[in-house]
Amino acid sequence: MTSRPTCTRSVVLARRPDGNPVPEDFSLIEEALPALNDGELLLVNEFVSLDAGFRNWMDEDSGDAVLPAMALGAPVMGLVLGTVLESRHRDFEPGTRLMARLAWQEHTVTDATDFLIRLPEPLEADAEHYLGILGDTGLSAFFGLRDIGRPKDGETVLVSAAAGAVGSIAGQLARIMGARAVGISSGPEKLERLKRDLGYDAVIDRRKPLPDQLASACPEGVDVYFDNVGGPMLETVIDHLAEGARVVLCGAVSTYGQAAEGPKNLFQLVTRQAAMSGFLTHTRAEEYPEARAELARWLKEGKLVAPEHRLQGIEQVAQAFCDLFAGRNFGKTLVEL
Amino acid sequence: MTSRPTCTRSVVLARRPDGNPVPEDFSLIEEALPALNDGELLLVNEFVSLDAGFRNWMDEDSGDAVLPAMALGAPVMGLVLGTVLESRHRDFEPGTRLMARLAWQEHTVTDATDFLIRLPEPLEADAEHYLGILGDTGLSAFFGLRDIGRPKDGETVLVSAAAGAVGSIAGQLARIMGARAVGISSGPEKLERLKRDLGYDAVIDRRKPLPDQLASACPEGVDVYFDNVGGPMLETVIDHLAEGARVVLCGAVSTYGQAAEGPKNLFQLVTRQAAMSGFLTHTRAEEYPEARAELARWLKEGKLVAPEHRLQGIEQVAQAFCDLFAGRNFGKTLVEL
Numbered sequence: 001m002t003s004r005p006t007c008t009r010s011v012v013l014a015r016r017p018d019g020n021p022v023p024e025d026f027s028l029i030e031e032a033l034p035a036l037n038d039g040e041l042l043l044v045n046e047f048v049s050l051d052a053g054f055r056n057w058m059d060e061d062s063g064d065a066v067l068p069a070m071a072l073g074a075p076v077m078g079l080v081l082g083t084v085l086e087s088r089h090r091d092f093e094p095g096t097r098l099m100a101r102l103a104w105q106e107h108t109v110t111d112a113t114d115f116l117i118r119l120p121e122p123l124e125a126d127a128e129h130y131l132g133i134l135g136d137t138g139l140s141a142f143f144g145l146r147d148i149g150r151p152k153d154g155e156t157v158l159v160s161a162a163a164g165a166v167g168s169i170a171g172q173l174a175r176i177m178g179a180r181a182v183g184i185s186s187g188p189e190k191l192e193r194l195k196r197d198l199g200y201d202a203v204i205d206r207r208k209p210l211p212d213q214l215a216s217a218c219p220e221g222v223d224v225y226f227d228n229v230g231g232p233m234l235e236t237v238i239d240h241l242a243e244g245a246r247v248v249l250c251g252a253v254s255t256y257g258q259a260a261e262g263p264k265n266l267f268q269l270v271t272r273q274a275a276m277s278g279f280l281t282h283t284r285a286e287e288y289p290e291a292r293a294e295l296a297r298w299l300k301e302g303k304l305v306a307p308e309h310r311l312q313g314i315e316q317v318a319q320a321f322c323d324l325f326a327g328r329n330f331g332k333t334l335v336e337l
Numbered sequence: 338m339t340s341r342p343t344c345t346r347s348v349v350l351a352r353r354p355d356g357n358p359v360p361e362d363f364s365l366i367e368e369a370l371p372a373l374n375d376g377e378l379l380l381v382n383e384f385v386s387l388d389a390g391f392r393n394w395m396d397e398d399s400g401d402a403v404l405p406a407m408a409l410g411a412p413v414m415g416l417v418l419g420t421v422l423e424s425r426h427r428d429f430e431p432g433t434r435l436m437a438r439l440a441w442q443e444h445t446v447t448d449a450t451d452f453l454i455r456l457p458e459p460l461e462a463d464a465e466h467y468l469g470i471l472g473d474t475g476l477s478a479f480f481g482l483r484d485i486g487r488p489k490d491g492e493t494v495l496v497s498a499a500a501g502a503v504g505s506i507a508g509q510l511a512r513i514m515g516a517r518a519v520g521i522s523s524g525p526e527k528l529e530r531l532k533r534d535l536g537y538d539a540v541i542d543r544r545k546p547l548p549d550q551l552a553s554a555c556p557e558g559v560d561v562y563f564d565n566v567g568g569p570m571l572e573t574v575i576d577h578l579a580e581g582a583r584v585v586l587c588g589a590v591s592t593y594g595q596a597a598e599g600p601k602n603l604f605q606l607v608t609r610q611a612a613m614s615g616f617l618t619h620t621r622a623e624e625y626p627e628a629r630a631e632l633a634r635w636l637k638e639g640k641l642v643a644p645e646h647r648l649q650g651i652e653q654v655a656q657a658f659c660d661l662f663a664g665r666n667f668g669k670t671l672v673e674l
Contacts, residue, residue: 230603249607262599266567270586270615278607 004042004086008033008107009314010075017058020325025058026076026318033107036088043082043098043108048314049131050321050333051165054078067101075103078321081119081131082108099130104317106337120289124296132332133169133299133306134292140281141169142291144226144248148277151179155223156242158214160184160233162194162203163307164324165332166250170226171200172304179224182217184210184233190330197307206233214240226250235263238274247276307331341379341423345370345444346651347412354395357662362395363413363655370444373425380419380435380445385651386468387658387670388502391415404438412440415658418456418468419445436467441654443674457626461633469669470506470636470643471629477587477618478506479628481563485585485614488516492560493579495551497521497570499531499540500644501661502669503587507563508537509641516561519554521547521570527667534644543570551577563587572600575611584613644668 007030014027036042054077056062063069070077080102084092089112092098097119102108110116119130132138144166151157157174161167162183171181171194183200185191186207194200202217204210214222214237221242227234228250241247269276284291298304309329311320317335324333344367351364373379391414393399400406407414417439421429426449429435434456439445447453456467469475481503488494494511498504499520508518508531520537522528523544531537539554541547551559551574558579564571565587578584606613621628635641646666648657654672661670 234603235599249603262572262601262603264599266571266586266599266613267615269613270617273614273616273620275612275614276603276606277610277612278604279610280607283610 005033005044005107007031008105010106011104011314011317012073013058013070013076015072016060017055021055021058021318021322023318023322026321028315028318034109036086036109037111038088040087040109040111041084041089041092042086043080043100043102043110044085045080045082045102045106045108045337047081047128047131048104048317048320048335048337049079049081049135050317050324050335051079051136052324054321055325075105076321077101078104079131079136080104080108081127097127099135104314106314120292124292125299128308128334128336129296129299129306131334132165132308133304134295136281137165137332138169138295138306139284139288139291140250141166141173141226142295143281143284143287144250144279145170145173145177145224148248148279149174149224149226149246151177151224153178154180156180156182156218156220157224157226158182158184158204158218158222158237159200159226159228160206160237161228162198162200163190163327163330164228165329167226167228168198168307168331169304170228170250171198174224174226175199175201176298176303182222186327190327193307193330197305210236211239221245224248232261235265238263238265238268241268241272241274243272243274245272245274247274249276249278309333311335313337342370342381342444344368345442347443348441348651348654349410350395350407350413352409353397354392358392358395358655358659360655360659363658365652365655371446373423373446374448375425377446377448378421378426378429379423380417380439380447381422382417382419382439382443382445382674384418384465384468385441385654385657385672385674386416386418386472387654387661387672388416388473389661391658392662412442413658414438415441416468416473417441417445418464434464436472441651443651457629461629462636465645465671465673466633466636466643468671469502469645470641471632473618474502474669475506475632475643476621476625476628478503478510478563479632480618480621480624481585481587481616482507482510482514482561485616486511486561486563486583488514488561490515491517493517493519493555493557494561494563495519495521495555495559495574496537496563496565497543497574498565499535499537500527500664500667501565502666504563504565505535505644505668506641507565507587508535511561511563512536512538513635513640519559523664527664530644530667534642547573548576558582561585569598572602575600575602575605578605578609578611580609580611582609582611584611586613586615646670648672650674 017025084096100116157179163185174181180201182202183194184204191203204213225247354362421433437453494516500522511518519539520531521541528540541550562584
C-alpha cells in the first residue's frame with residue numbers, strides 16, 4: 001500500500017505555443033494534495049499518454065464541444081492512466097484502474113464527472129496498452145481501416161505519419177487484412193524501422209519529392225490512403241489515387257489539422273470515382289470491447305507489435321509532447337510516472 | 338424522305354475561350370458533304386445538347402483519356418442526336434436513331450468508331466429526352482443520389498446549380514426519395530421557378546451571403562450535398578454539413594472544375610463523420626436501361642418534369658453554349674436543328 005502523498009507535481013501551460021510547442025511553453029509546479037470531499041477520489045497516475053490532438057486546445061479561444069481552451073497556469077489536459085488510491089465515491093474502490101481525460105499530474109483529485117473509463121478485468125494486455133494500441137489510437141486505426149478503408153486482398157494501403165501512434169498500427173492492420181502497406185515518414189532510421197519492425201512493404205521519405213516515390217511505391221495507384229496529416233501531402237496523394245480509392249481522414253489526429261490551404265484537385269475524386277471520409281472513434285464506444293479483443297489477440301499472437309516512445313517521470317512529460325511535433329517518436333508516446 | 342443534302346453547316350472553334358466562352362469564340366462555316374466510303378454513314382442531326390463539361394477540352398493541351406483537345410478551326414465536339422439518312426455500314430439502317438459524342442453540325446459523316454448509342458425502340462419518351470433526363474444528366478442525378486447521396490426520409494438534400502440540367506432533376510429526385518430539397522441558384526425568377534416548377538422546399542440565392550441562408554433553409558444541417566459546382570461554395574457548405582453527411586461530387590459537370598483553391602475545412606469531414614465521393618455515370622452503362630425506365634416512368638406519371646432551355650437552328654448553338662456559363666438556362670439546354 002502506497003502511503004498517501006501530501007504533495008503532487010503538475011505540468012502547467014506557461015505560455016501559449018506559437019506553432020509547434022517547445023518545452024519552454026510548459027512548467028512543472030508542486031502543490032499540496034487536498035483532503036477528499038464526499039464524492040471525490042484520488043488517483044495515483046502511472047502513465048501519461050501524449051497525443052498531438054491536445055495541441056488544439058492550447059490556443060486562446062480554441063474551446064469547442066469537446067474541451068474548453070486550456071487556461072494559462074493551469075495543468076495541461078491529456079490522457080492519463082491511474083489507480084484509485086483513496087475514494088469517497090461509492091462507485092469506485094481503491095485499486096480500480098481508470099483511464100481518463102485528465103491533467104498531466106502525478107496525482108489527480110476528481111469528482112468522477114470527468115470522462116472516466118474503467119480498464120477491463122482481467123486486463124487483455126499490459127495496462128499501458130489501453131492508452132495506445134487498445135485505446136484511441138489503436139481503435140482509430142482499426143475502425144478507420146475496417147469500416148472506411150476496407151482494403152481488399154492485394155490492394156495498396158498508403159499511411160501518412162506511418163511511424164506515429166496511429167500509423168504504426170494502421171500499417172500492420174493493413175497487412176493483416178491482406179493488403180500491401182506503404183508508409184510515409186522521414187529519416188533513414190524511422191524508414192528502416194517501418195520495414196523491419198512493422199512489416200511495411202515499401203516506404204516513402206516525406207522530405208524528398210513525393211510524386212516519384214509514390215509512383216514507384218504504388219505503381220497501380222493508392223487504393224486506400226489512411227491520412228493522418230492532411231495538408232499539401234493529401235493534395236499530392238489525391239493525384240495518385242487508384243480508381244475507386246478510399247481516403248480515410250483519421251479522427252484521432254485530424255482535429256488540429258486546420259489547413260492553411262485545401263487540396264485544389266478534388267475533381268480527381270470524380271475522375272477516379274474515389275471517396276474521402278472522416279470518422280471519429282469515440283462515437284463507436286459500443287464496438288470497443290469486440291475491437292479491443294481482436295487487437296489484443298493479434299498482439300498476443302505476435303501479429304501486431306505496439307512500438308512505444310517511452311520516457312520516465314513527470315519532468316519528461318512536456319519534452320515527450322514536444323517530441324511528437326518534432327517527429328522524434330516511433331509509435332505511441334508515453335511517459336511512465 | 339429527306340433528299341440528300343449537298344452541303345452542311347458546322348460550328349467551329351474560332352479561338353480558345355478565355356474563362357467563360359463568348360459567342361465570338363465560335364464561327365459558323367459551310368462545307369460540302371462528301372460521298373460515303375464503305376463502312377461510313379451519314380446522319381442528319383436533330384438536336385445538339387449543350388453541356389458545360391465540354392468547355393474543358395477547348396483549352397490548349399487539355400486532351401485527356403476522354404477526348405483530345407479541340408483543334409482551332411475544327412467543328413466543336415458535343416453531344417448530338419441524329420437519324421441515319423444514308424448508310425454504307427452493315428450495322429446501321431437508314432432511319433436508325435443514334436446519339437453520339439459528335440461535332441456541332443447539321444449533318445455528320447462517321448465511320449461508326451465514335452461512341453454511338455442507339456436509342457431504344459420503342460422510345461420511352463420524346464427522343465430529345467435521351468440527351469437530358471434519360472441521358473447523361475438525368476442518369477448523373479439518379480446514380481449520384483441513389484448510390485452516393487442515399488437520402489433517407491425527411492433528410493435535407495442541398496443541390497447547387499439547382500436550375501441546371503443535372504440539378505433540376507436532382508432536386509426532384511430527392512423529393513421522390515422522400516427528402517426535403519433545397520436548391521441554390523440565382524435571380525428571383527429562377528429561384529421562384531425552382532419552387533413552383535420543380536417542387537424545391539426552399540431556395541438559396543448564391544449572390545447573397547450563403548451562411549445565413551444555409552442556416553435558415555437547413556436548420557438541422559445538410560444531410561446530402563449534391564455538388565455541381567465545387568469551389569468556394571463547397572467550402573461554405575462543408576461548414577453546414579450534418580453528422581454523417583454525404584457530399585456527392587457530380588461527375589457530369591465537375592471535370593472542368595479545376596479550382597484555384599481547395600476547401601480549407603476538410604477537417605470538418607472528420608468532426609461531422611461525413612463522406613465526400615466522386616462518381617462517373619458512363620462507367621455504369623449496364624445499369625442504364627433500368628435507370629432510364631424508372632426515370633421515364635416518373636416522367637410519364639408526372640412526378641418528374643424535364644425543363645428545357647431550347648433554341649432553334651445551328652446559328653444558335655454557340656449562343657446556347659455560352660448561355661450555360663451565364664446561367665441563362667433553366668433545365669437542360671438544347672438546340673433543335
